Amino acid sequence: MNLLDRFKSADQWALSRAITLVEAGDPEGQALLREVYARGGRARIYGITGMPGAGKSTLLRNLASVFRRRGDSVAIVACDPTSSFTGGALLGDRVRMGALFDDKGVFMRSLASRGHLGGLSLAAASVITLLDAFGFNVVLVETVGIGQSEVEISEFAHTTLVVLSPGFGDEIQASKAGVLEIADVYVVNKADLDGADAAVKELQERLQFLGANRARDAAADTESSHVSWLPPIVKAIATRGVGVEEIADRLVAHGYFLATSGRLKRQSRNRAERQLRDLVSVLVARKIIARAEMNGDLEQMIEAIEARETDPYSAARYLLSCWFP
Amino acid sequence: MHLGKRILVAKPGLDGHDRGALFVARALVEAGYEVIYTGLHQTAEQIAAAAVHEDVDMIALSIMSGGEISIVERVVAATKETGAGAIPIIVGGVIPKQQRPALQDLGVQRIFGPGATSLEIIDFVRSYLSAHPSAERDWQSS
Numbered sequence: 001m002n003l004l005d006r007f008k009s010a011d012q013w014a015l016s017r018a019i020t021l022v023e024a025g026d027p028e029g030q031a032l033l034r035e036v037y038a039r040g041g042r043a044r045i046y047g048i049t050g051m052p053g054a055g056k057s058t059l060l061r062n063l064a065s066v067f068r069r070r071g072d073s074v075a076i077v078a079c080d081p082t083s084s085f086t087g088g089a090l091l092g093d094r095v096r097m098g099a100l101f102d103d104k105g106v107f108m109r110s111l112a113s114r115g116h117l118g119g120l121s122l123a124a125a126s127v128i129t130l131l132d133a134f135g136f137n138v139v140l141v142e143t144v145g146i147g148q149s150e151v152e153i154s155e156f157a158h159t160t161l162v163v164l165s166p167g168f169g170d171e172i173q174a175s176k177a178g179v180l181e182i183a184d185v186y187v188v189n190k191a192d193l194d195g196a197d198a199a200v201k202e203l204q205e206r207l208q209f210l211g212a213n214r215a216r217d218a219a220a221d222t223e224s225s226h227v228s229w230l231p232p233i234v235k236a237i238a239t240r241g242v243g244v245e246e247i248a249d250r251l252v253a254h255g256y257f258l259a260t261s262g263r264l265k266r267q268s269r270n271r272a273e274r275q276l277r278d279l280v281s282v283l284v285a286r287k288i289i290a291r292a293e294m295n296g297d298l299e300q301m302i303e304a305i306e307a308r309e310t311d312p313y314s315a316a317r318y319l320l321s322c323w324f325p
Numbered sequence: 326m327h328l329g330k331r332i333l334v335a336k337p338g339l340d341g342h343d344r345g346a347l348f349v350a351r352a353l354v355e356a357g358y359e360v361i362y363t364g365l366h367q368t369a370e371q372i373a374a375a376a377v378h379e380d381v382d383m384i385a386l387s388i389m390s391g392g393e394i395s396i397v398e399r400v401v402a403a404t405k406e407t408g409a410g411a412i413p414i415i416v417g418g419v420i421p422k423q424q425r426p427a428l429q430d431l432g433v434q435r436i437f438g439p440g441a442t443s444l445e446i447i448d449f450v451r452s453y454l455s456a457h458p459s460a461e462r463d464w465q466s467s
Binding site for chain 2 (some may be wrong): 094
């Protein structure tokens with residue numbers, strides 16, 4: 001049996017090799033993706049992000065167990081940064097998850113960002129697609145809340161979970177624009193610690209402003225119903241499994257909201273547009289740079305910029321000029 | 326292309342000493358590899374599951390407290406069952422000399438004792454993987 005046939009017969013090894021090929025931009029991977037793309041669109045995709053130390057991994061493990069108990073098959077994607085110096089990456093998200101994998105209904109893949117500026121690798125969306133097409137009911141995508149990766153994940157997921165914990169002091173205050181805004185569900189983990197209630201209160205205050213924005217957006221939105229989703233704040237103690245069932249319930253509830261409000265369709269359209277635009281940009285840039293490298297234009301322009309004989313914009317336009325006169 | 330760059334560093338069994346494994350993991354990351362670290366107390370089946378899910382090019386087992394023969398036997402058997410083909414295995418740790426031939430018979434490609442330097446390990450991994458790319462591993466017939 002070839003790779004595609006094994007993939008279609010639910011062979012996890014074939015899934016894994018397909019992910020490798022797609023991640024590497026290999027034509028065989030892209031061909032397989034084309035073949036199986038139509039099978040996707042049924043998985044529920046949850047993005048989970050938050051600062052390191054907030055307890056995401058433990059929460060992830062517990063969430064996966066809860067969904068398994070409820071009869072879902074679960075795939076986890078854990079994204080970690082690639083070192084820009086060495087090109088290597090330490091992918092340690094499987095630590096303490098071992099027992100989960102005694103169950104064949106749980107699959108986990110660790111992805112390194114591989115130089116993608118946003119933190120999420122370019123291929124991450126395609127990896128999620130493969131897991132969806134393979135047949136997993138739930139795909140949990142974990143990113144670290146540094147850089148822009150958490151904002152990106154919200155564009156690929158149906159529902160985004162942001163995990164916070166008390167004891168980070170000004171974490172909520174310091175949270176840059178975008179991190180808090182993207183959450184559909186907030187979790188204040190380590191809720192047994194001092195400061196948990198204060199953290200919840202701070203979040204609620206911050207959300208008041210967000211709430212006003214969302215209501216305004218909902219009113220301006222003529223395509224879907226004028227209902228908006230008020231992100232719940234759930235207190236949890238992931239190490240003890242406290243609050244995890246409630247988190248799962250909220251994730252599912254958000255799914256119902258998306259379906260009944262018409263948001264699901266718009267999300268799906270945005271996702272398709274985002275992927276297409278990203279891929280076109282990358283593929284075009286690659287082609288242009290490859291040609292410029294080959295014929296020496298790139299090096300020539302770099303030297304000219306260094307010598308201040310030209311500026312970067314003019315240099316870039318020059319490289320484009322043979323393609324777009 | 327990033328094919329041929331993923332290494333699984335695993336701690337099987339009851340052994341609780343992870344300093345060596347973490348040292349090697351970090352050295353491999355410095356050398357440009359994507360290293361999946363499993364953490365402690367892995368069963369052979371969990372190691373095999375990790376190797377499959379992560380499509381690793383090589384499995385590095387860290388064994389400090391004995392039981393190396395039965396551990397390697399079980400890891401080889403478990404990975405064979407996954408249909409991934411024969412994933413190359415290296416072993417590091419405290420391995421008595423008289424056990425080494427048996428490990429080699431089981432298919433272990435190289436054994437690194439406590440004195441091994443990170444340079445030795447990286448050099449081996451690099452040359453082994455370029456000579457035996459995982460893209461050419463025979464998984465079709467398994």
